[in-house]
Amino acid sequence: MHMTAVRDDKCRIAFAELFTHFAPRIKGFLMKSGADATLAEECAQDVMATVWHKSAQFDAARASVATWVFTIARNRRIDMMRRQRRVEPDDLPWGPEAEPDQTDVIVLQQETDALTRALKTLPLEQRNLIEQAYFSELTQSQIARITGLPLGTIKSRIRLALDRLRHAMN
Amino acid sequence: MTIHHHLEEHSLLAYAAGSLPEAFNLIVAAHVSLCDQCRATVLAGETLGGAVMDDIDAVPMRSDSLAHVLDSLSAPPSATRPAARAPIPAGPTVLPRPVQDYVGGDLDAVKWRHVGMGVKQAVLPTSKQATARLLSIPAGGKMPEHSHVGTEMTLVLQGAFHDAEGYFARGDIDVADQNVTHTPVADAGADCICLIVTEAPLRFQKWLPRMVQRLVRI
Numbered sequence: 032m033h034m035t036a037v038r039d040d041k042c043r044i045a046f047a048e049l050f051t052h053f054a055p056r057i058k059g060f061l062m063k064s065g066a067d068a069t070l071a072e073e074c075a076q077d078v079m080a081t082v083w084h085k086s087a088q089f090d091a092a093r094a095s096v097a098t099w100v101f102t103i104a105r106n107r108r109i110d111m112m113r114r115q116r117r118v119e120p121d122d123l124p125w126g127p128e129a130e131p132d133q134t135d136v137i138v139l140q141q142e143t144d145a146l147t148r149a150l151k152t153l154p155l156e157q158r159n160l161i162e163q164a165y166f167s168e169l170t171q172s173q174i175a176r177i178t179g180l181p182l183g184t185i186k187s188r189i190r191l192a193l194d195r196l197r198h199a200m201n
Numbered sequence: 202m203t204i205h206h207h208l209e210e211h212s213l214l215a216y217a218a219g220s221l222p223e224a225f226n227l228i229v230a231a232h233v234s235l236c237d238q239c240r241a242t243v244l245a246g247e248t249l250g251g252a253v254m255d256d257i258d259a260v261p262m263r264s265d266s267l268a269h270v271l272d273s274l275s276a277p278p279s280a281t282r283p284a285a286r287a288p289i290p291a292g293p294t295v296l297p298r299p300v301q302d303y304v305g306g307d308l309d310a311v312k313w314r315h316v317g318m319g320v321k322q323a324v325l326p327t328s329k330q331a332t333a334r335l336l337s338i339p340a341g342g343k344m345p346e347h348s349h350v351g352t353e354m355t356l357v358l359q360g361a362f363h364d365a366e367g368y369f370a371r372g373d374i375d376v377a378d379q380n381v382t383h384t385p386v387a388d389a390g391a392d393c394i395c396l397i398v399t400e401a402p403l404r405f406q407k408w409l410p411r412m413v414q415r416l417v418r419i
Contacts, residue, residue: 068260098247172352
């Protein structure tokens with residue numbers, strides 16, 4: 032498990048493998064969100080450095096590595112591109128366990144993989160809407176104004192896409 | 202505490218995606234601190250974000266980027282000005298942690314300003330696209346009648362109120378889009394303290410003259 036190797040053994044080989052997989056995706060994500068290549072490169076490096084420094088906070092029972100890396104990239108994007116604070120909810124009373132239940136971890140990874148596969152099967156229009164929600168600086172009201180769609184339609188399309196995703200996963 | 206009024210899924214998704222203005226981030230984070238159901242929805246939204254990012258067209262990093270990062274790892278993390286968290290007060294608290302971070306403590310740290318008829322407010326420092334304020338309405342009192350542009354969200358932190366939409370107690374969130382003019386009435390028995398976020402400044406209608414509105418930064 033790469034994150035365990037990074038956290039417990041400060042293993043640079045494991046980290047390099049994480050870097051090779053995630054850094055180009057983080058860079059692509061930030062560029063789709065409007066960053067130029069230089070800023071995206073800088074942010075992606077910074078996100079991966081955070082993955083190293085905050086490895087103790089990763090909770091495999093609560094999120095996959097991809098999910099956790101996404102939240103770091105998202106927060107960095109908010110900080111650097113939007114210049115506002117990301118506000119996190121109150122921490123859960125229990126932190127990550129040193130040895131999470133392996134069944135929990137495996138099930139979560141399987142469900143996350145299923146979600147990724149289901150995302151690929153969405154009709155293009157719904158897929159675009161979901162991606163816009165994640166790449167875009169736009170609020171849903173703004174998306175509604177630009178696409179000419181009433182906000183209610185967007186909400187129900189996203190709900191439909193989410194329901195289909197859940198359905199595809201089950 | 203049973204929460205009956207939750208955030209809509211699209212708001213939680215937008216929060217997970219990081220696309221909300223700061224003041225809305227704050228009220229969502231505050232509600233999620235109190236509501237496991239919505240916290241789960243946020244986690245699902247983050248999982249979806251992970252899937253979206255994982256599936257994206259990757260853009261190659263510079264050839265020296267890995268070496269550069271590996272070199273930097275022995276140094277302490279770069280100073281990314283982490284938001285200063287308020288010291289954790291002893292004992293049970295009224296304000297969820299994210300709100301405490303903006304206030305600098307729990308309820309007793311709030312710098313209230315009186316706006317008339319026993320109502321107090323405190324505007325919290327967030328980015329300009331939306332406004333977040335704490336509002337305190339005396340037990341049995343009415344929230345000043347107002348209209349608003351865009352979306353308005355009201356999270357109850359203490360006491361309760363009822364309006365045309367129903368009854369709202371601690372943890373409940375009342376979402377109103379524009380064109381809704383509502384007059385919540387606080388329950389008798391306790392002052393009702395809410396966190397209210399609007400996309401644009403509130404327009405108080407009746408009892409507060411426009412000049413005074415400017416003074417209290419409405």
